[in-house]
Amino acid sequence: MFTGIPGAPAAPGVAVVVDVMRAFTVAAWAFRRGAERIVFARTLREALALKARHPDWLACQDGAPTPGFDLVNSPARLRALDLRGRTVVQKTTAGTAGALAVADAGLLLCASFAVAGATAGALRRVRAQAVTFVVTGDGGRAEEDRACAEYIAERVRTDDADPGPYLARARRSTAAARLADGVRQGWAGVDPEDVAVCLETDTFPSAMAATREDGHLVLRPWAPPEHPASSA
Template identity: 80%
Template sequence: MRTEFTGIPDVPAAPDVAVVVDVMRAFTVAAWAFWRGAERIVFAGTQREALDLKARHPGWLAFQDGAPVPGFDLANSPARLRSLDVRGRTVVQKTTAGTAGALAVADAGLLLCASFVVAGATAEVLRRARPERVTFVVTGDGGRAEEDLACAQYIADRVHTGDTDPAPYLERARRSEAAGRLCEGVRRGWAGVHPEDVAMCLKADTFPFAMAAARVDGHLELRPVDGGRPEPGGARATRPAG
């Protein structure tokens, strides 16, 4: 499997296989939302689109990054997600990095969204799909985000070896500028940031599912998949009750 690591501005429009990585915090939040019972996540390109989708679909929730915004239910914090009941719900997510990266490669033949918490399962999907080439989209800081690059390289190495130690990759992410900014946000009391966010983003292989995106009814929709090459609208991942 040949690998390419690129930022959003340089990504090809329709790679055969793309893995879009956002560790802090979009796709960590997405994975936790699925584990807590969310049905699907619909990506929006703008905050207005996200709020319009929520308004047209009673019962949908809307997440965004940055400080809390009126009308949104969550400011993209995995720790704060614990206080929100998402069971059986559709979530609309809009972020400046993760969802933007996914929308940039929406026409990929296979589109996976990843963070450390689903890295092992993502590697298993790739191992079973056996693609000739995989484009890893490093979404943060114009493709230079160390936490996203470390996660992407961990997934790629897991595909080849199956038992790569995540510790060195997690340490790189822990020392990243993004982790530092979140920690600084906690110290400054920024709204939308929780003291446990960084720790929750830096846990490897927490969940048994990967996350695959496909166009459904005109929108790019993310769902959890257990393994193999996912079909549009993928299968629900198994999770324990309670």
């Protein structure tokens, strides 16, 4: 099942929430740079409140740099940071909103091209019979998110699926054009390499799973058990 955020069931058995440009590419890179966990915030106010209670946490939002926030939603800029052991609070327009919409899923994975193969591998390992793919961008119409979701679904069926056609769709997407235009206009929260980084495929070996912890939805790198007890 492929759906946007408004049409997503509240508690699917297995959900894969996709945000290629840029929330879950940022998340994948945050873990690569050593982050321990990512806490999803519903609002900017909540993100800043969490930061105020935990001054060592790093707050991240999309858009231009904003007072109180430590990071912008740019994977290219994140690649140079040392995040070892840190907690990141993330609030974005599409990705985190999509994850929060299906927070009661039995298994909730967050994905981008960077972790597409790992996500497909996780779905195979848990033997998921039905998966709800949540396309977060543009009200469920984002071509880059839909292409990534379809690539993951194809990788579940056959591990040697060719990412080329899916990446071509993402490269031509409205989101890619919007980021390129932002670079031309000098938007402060966009890096010239963001689109290229978002299109790097199967970069990291771990899927990313979100679970509830202490009243918050928290994302961590995740690998399923070798021999699941039952099908998802």
